[in-house]
Amino acid sequence: MGGNSPCASCKLLRRRCAKDCIFAPFFPSDDPHKFAMVHKVFGASNVSKMLQELPIHQRADAVSSLVYEANARVRDPVYGCVGAISYLQNQVSQLQMQLAVAQAEILCIQMQQEPPLPSQQMEADERAFGIPENLNNIPQFINFASSSNVMQEPLKRESLWT
Template sequence: MQELPVHQRADAVSSLVYEANARVRDPVYGCVGAISYLQNQVSELQMQLAVAQAEILCIQMQHEPIVMPNQEIMDLDHKSYLLHNELPQFLNFGSSSNVIHDSLKIENIFGHDMVS
């Protein structure tokens, strides 16, 4: 602590207290467990968003007329490209949640409600 500049010491103490509280709740993973859980949640939500966008795109493509001006064809080609190239990346994402305990998902984590 003494090696840190004075203006950074309060943040350092706060971080140490936060990690200590995290270790009380999860002695093995501490803050890393909470971070992994949140990253997994973000990945799941990104996948859900990609699926919803793909569904919207499919519905839009079903309602578009057969004969289109060149600009609309280019837009459709771009949408088709996204559907076939971007969506699979979201659907095949790797899960980094192996280190997360199920109890971490349910309980109140370090003063923040985590709802799974």
């Protein structure tokens, strides 16, 4: 910026904003909270060093990542982004399991609604495939979802290091 209004970083650090200020393109004066979070987590000196080591065309993406990580670290100082990613991965796994259960229930219902084979053909199929005459002896594994509470517990954060 260098002119009338200093960038958010120079305002926070109470210094004059030079014409070649490395922070000015990424931390405008109208969004001081953005730099305050990054400064609180990483420090202005570290951010400046990181930005100087990057090619100019990658700096905007780096600042975006730093802002995202800083906000995540403020919300969760221990895990930061990793905690959010882990939470979302667990949620995806749970939803995939619920989908598989629902698909199994749909398949079970579809199988129950199919018209029966003629009795002669059914008996031949039972002998050929070794299907017992009394199906009550088979464990009820297909309809397990309706009798249990699948994924009703709230998510618990687990340590990635244990």
